[in-house]
Amino acid sequence: MKQFVLSLFFSVCVTGLIAQSVGYGIISRFDFYAKYSNPKDEIASPSAGSALLNIGLGPKIWIGGEKLSISAEGALVFSPFALSLKDYKGLGALAFPVLARLNFGGLSNLNKEGKMGFSIGAGYQWTRTELYGLHSDEQARGVTRSYFRNLIGEIGYGYGMGGFSFALYGRYGRDGNLKSNVFSLGLGVNLNRRLLKVTTDPEF
Numbered sequence: 001m002k003q004f005v006l007s008l009f010f011s012v013c014v015t016g017l018i019a020q021s022v023g024y025g026i027i028s029r030f031d032f033y034a035k036y037s038n039p040k041d042e043i044a045s046p047s048a049g050s051a052l053l054n055i056g057l058g059p060k061i062w063i064g065g066e067k068l069s070i071s072a073e074g075a076l077v078f079s080p081f082a083l084s085l086k087d088y089k090g091l092g093a094l095a096f097p098v099l100a101r102l103n104f105g106g107l108s109n110l111n112k113e114g115k116m117g118f119s120i121g122a123g124y125q126w127t128r129t130e131l132y133g134l135h136s137d138e139q140a141r142g143v144t145r146s147y148f149r150n151l152i153g154e155i156g157y158g159y160g161m162g163g164f165s166f167a168l169y170g171r172y173g174r175d176g177n178l179k180s181n182v183f184s185l186g187l188g189v190n191l192n193r194r195l196l197k198v199t200t201d202p203e204f
Contacts, residue, residue: 021110022063023163023192027073029056031186034079036093036127039178044143045087046180048129050079054186056095062109062192069108071121074098077184082129089138090145092131095182097171099123099154106160107167109192114161125152125173125182150175150182158188163195 031054038046058075075097082093103109105117130145150173158167166189174181 021065021195022061023069023110023194024059024061025109025163025191025193025196027056027058027060027075028189028191029058029075029077029186030054030189031056031077031079031184033186034077034082034093034095034184035182036082036095036129037181038129038145039148039175039180041143043141044089044138045084047086048082048084048093050082050093052081054079054082054184056097060190062103064103064108064110066108066111066113067105069103069110071101071103071109072099073101082131084129089134089143090130090132093127093129094131095125095127095184097123097125097152097154099152101154107156107158107165107190109160109163109165109190110195111160112162112195114159116157116159117165117167118158119154119156119167119169121154121156123152125150125171127182148175148178148180150180152182156188160190163192165190165192 035049056075056077060073077095079093099121101121103119106115107117152173154171156167156169171184
């Protein structure tokens, strides 16, 4: 996957030289389900998950055209009710996925006519679980929680038009050295503010 990340960034540079358009805006993430597994410490269950109120927001830029674009994004995803059912220690989780992405068709987010599209991306995610602090019993057992990083991949499929797009996505990542992993299924909503401004022009 590291080779894919390097290839993607190389494509960003090449596309930037021949780009038809540049856009900037935001991405909103709504994870229907998220599961985060900390590096194993053999003291307590490493996993925490949430299927309720996992909301994220962050900046995004696009370079390319209506058929194909390359984007870069970062979002902070807050899961206030994430917990471990197997071994409860505390509540809450934060995830910060940062990705470079190839976007096709409607998900290029630079298209004016509505169409379906898909995307594929890779990057890194920093995650922390048990955000509100560990239970006192867990502290006595020596359990600690800090941010851990995973190399991630994400695919999406959805619809876009005039600077607005939405897509269902699946994201997975792991770190073989730390034996940690992350997994999310959700809905992403993209707003290309530059193209949205253009579409409000009467001459569009």
